[in-house]
Amino acid sequence: MEKLTVNKLTKKYGQKVILDNLSFQLAPAKIYGLLGRNGAGKSTLLNLITNRVLSTSGEIKIGSHNINDDDHELGKMYLMSEVDMYTKRTTIKRMMELADEAYEHFDFKNAEQMLTDFKLDQNEIFTNLSTGQRTAAKLVVALNVNADYILLDEPVLGLDANHRELFYKELIKAFQNKPRTFVLSTHLIEEIQQLVEHVIIINDHQIIEDADVESLLKKAYAISGPAKDVDTYTDGLNVLYTETMGSIKTTYVFDGLDEQRVIPDRVKIDHYDLQHLFIYLTNGDEQHD
Numbered sequence: 001m002e003k004l005t006v007n008k009l010t011k012k013y014g015q016k017v018i019l020d021n022l023s024f025q026l027a028p029a030k031i032y033g034l035l036g037r038n039g040a041g042k043s044t045l046l047n048l049i050t051n052r053v054l055s056t057s058g059e060i061k062i063g064s065h066n067i068n069d070d071d072h073e074l075g076k077m078y079l080m081s082e083v084d085m086y087t088k089r090t091t092i093k094r095m096m097e098l099a100d101e102a103y104e105h106f107d108f109k110n111a112e113q114m115l116t117d118f119k120l121d122q123n124e125i126f127t128n129l130s131t132g133q134r135t136a137a138k139l140v141v142a143l144n145v146n147a148d149y150i151l152l153d154e155p156v157l158g159l160d161a162n163h164r165e166l167f168y169k170e171l172i173k174a175f176q177n178k179p180r181t182f183v184l185s186t187h188l189i190e191e192i193q194q195l196v197e198h199v200i201i202i203n204d205h206q207i208i209e210d211a212d213v214e215s216l217l218k219k220a221y222a223i224s225g226p227a228k229d230v231d232t233y234t235d236g237l238n239v240l241y242t243e244t245m246g247s248i249k250t251t252y253v254f255d256g257l258d259e260q261r262v263i264p265d266r267v268k269i270d271h272y273d274l275q276h277l278f279i280y281l282t283n284g285d286e287q288h289d
């Protein structure tokens, strides 16, 4: 497997800039989270990577090969998207056969087990399924298709809590059995925090974070205590958000804390999670006191 490189990628619809000069890489055998608020351009990006939508400028390569109209390179990627492209006669069985015809070596055995677990019958017609069942059927295809890069756009859309758990377990199993790169574009950040190794966050048409989750969370500190002490301690640090309850202030910092910084007695330091980091990074001025 080779790296996928996105270089200076821009997408405009008419005069409207959707994605502005994005550059990043996807490494082999890694699970990524692609995060962004509604309308940030996540689906557009996944469609661009898989050549379903044409870019305005920039390039996408796997190794040294440009993916543009190169069926061999495009065959290394699979996109499970929100858009359903199946006809009114397509059964789940046929969906799996189509994936096998396009990518070869589809894992029918594991797919059948997953169908049983999701309580789906492979003779059912895809368009007759409920929203959650459609997602489950698409996941059965996506997790058993033979591709190096598996891009999952809204992979838990409509899934109930039990089936989301099942999907997360199946994803880990699929990854362990055959390490490949998965990209999950989802709003359920809390649920994927443990699952994804690296996140790419899009905001205001650009990438604002492209980093391992561990390294991001290392800088996510909630510092609370008497307002004056908290302000003294956090002076000069990158503050994302503050809240005050009575005399207690909590300041959410996204920064390294150097050891020279003396912690006042009544100040408490905790970490906060990826979902909150995402909210504070992408909220603009909406939540600031």
Ligand SMILES: Nc1ncnc2c1ncn2[C@@H]1O[C@H](COP(=O)(O)OP(=O)(O)OP(=O)(O)O)[C@@H](O)[C@H]1O
Binding pocket: 013, 018, 036, 037, 038, 039, 040, 041, 042, 043, 044, 045
């Ligand atoms: N074919 C199109 N023509 C014009 N604008 C489009 C088209 N497709 C998408 N857009 C616009 O591009 C922007 C990004 O849409 P996109 O679906 O990529 O966002 P998203 O991050 O996936 O959002 P969500 O989380 O709500 O699914 C939106 O403003 C959308 O209106």
